[in-house]
Amino acid sequence: MDEVFKALADASRRSLLDRLHAENGQTLNELCDGLAMTRQAVTKHLAILEAANLVSTVKRGREKLHYLNPLPIHRIGERWIRKFERGKLQALSDLKRKLESSDE
Amino acid sequence: MDEVFKALADASRRSLLDRLHAENGQTLNELCDGLAMTRQAVTKHLAILEAANLVSTVKRGREKLHYLNPLPIHRIGERWIRKFERGKLQALSDLKRKLESSDE
DNA sequence: TTGACATGCAACCATTAGGTTTCCTATTGT
DNA sequence: ACAATAGGAAACCTAATGGTTGCATGTCAA
Numbered sequence: 254m255d256e257v258f259k260a261l262a263d264a265s266r267r268s269l270l271d272r273l274h275a276e277n278g279q280t281l282n283e284l285c286d287g288l289a290m291t292r293q294a295v296t297k298h299l300a301i302l303e304a305a306n307l308v309s310t311v312k313r314g315r316e317k318l319h320y321l322n323p324l325p326i327h328r329i330g331e332r333w334i335r336k337f338e339r340g341k342l343q344a345l346s347d348l349k350r351k352l353e354s355s356d357e
Numbered sequence: 358m359d360e361v362f363k364a365l366a367d368a369s370r371r372s373l374l375d376r377l378h379a380e381n382g383q384t385l386n387e388l389c390d391g392l393a394m395t396r397q398a399v400t401k402h403l404a405i406l407e408a409a410n411l412v413s414t415v416k417r418g419r420e421k422l423h424y425l426n427p428l429p430i431h432r433i434g435e436r437w438i439r440k441f442e443r444g445k446l447q448a449l450s451d452l453k454r455k456l457e458s459s460d461e
Numbered sequence: 462t463t464g465a466c467a468t469g470c471a472a473c474c475a476t477t478a479g480g481t482t483t484c485c486t487a488t489t490g491t
Numbered sequence: 492a493c494a495a496t497a498g499g500a501a502a503c504c505t506a507a508t509g510g511t512t513g514c515a516t517g518t519c520a521a
Contacts, residue, residue: 255368258365258366258368258371259366261362261365261366262362262363262365262366264359264362267362267437270441274440274441321441323441323442326438326441326442327438327441327442329438330434330438330439330442333371334430334431334433334434334438335434336378337374337378337425337427337430337431338427338430338431338434
């Protein structure tokens with residue numbers, strides 16, 4: 254779980270997930286396309302995503318295909334984020350009492 | 358948005374949010390209780406959570422009360438995580454949500 | 462008033478993270 | 492066969508992160 258949160262903490266990696274969401278099964282070079290960093294940097298990001306089980310890979314000849322695995326994200330949504338949605342109304346009423354001049 | 362993801366990336370900070378979720382409005386010292394780090398470290402974590410708008414604070418005398426603000430988490434759920442829920446996963450999630458809301 | 466208590470601030474330290482460069486290996490098309 | 496192509500590995504650099512210690516400030520209670 255911690256690995257997933259850490260993997261999602263970086264904007265470049267979230268962008269890579271976005272690109273895979275738009276088109277699944279891309280090769281490393283395809284994923285590098287248009288990015289302002291070297292292929293090796295992208296490789297590292299993808300390794301982190303793979304370690305967090307957010308991306309799975311398949312080797313096809315000399316190419317490596319990357320597939321999005323949405324399950325860990327889904328789990329975070331179900332088991333962590335909704336937990337805080339449940340307490341939202343109560344928390345807001347608590348806050349409303351205390352906060353009048355705070356920006357949002 | 359990036360700040361929120363980064364704030365959530367640390368297990369200590371998620372734990373602090375958990376503690377605030379369990380009991381809202383705790384002071385700094387209360388939040389430090391039982392944690393294996395100095396008060397100053399906790400202060401820094403809380404500052405990061407506050408910068409990400411996940412926590413709001415109110416000073417009461419010499420104490421500082423900390424309140425959970427679940428809105429940014431909710432936004433991540435709505436605008437980022439649901440995007441990756443598709444097909445069968447989406448259907449299951451929808452069903453689960455309906456079942457959960459039926460006995461509120 | 463004065464001492465104890467709750468918090469703030471700043472300097473410092475070690476480790477990690479994101480990135481680069483350079484070189485290496487394996488596969489493919491002609 | 493062999494050059495081009497796709498990807499891997501390792502060393503290295505810098506900046507950010509998570510933590511500490513030491514001291515300062517403000518507030519409460521006796």
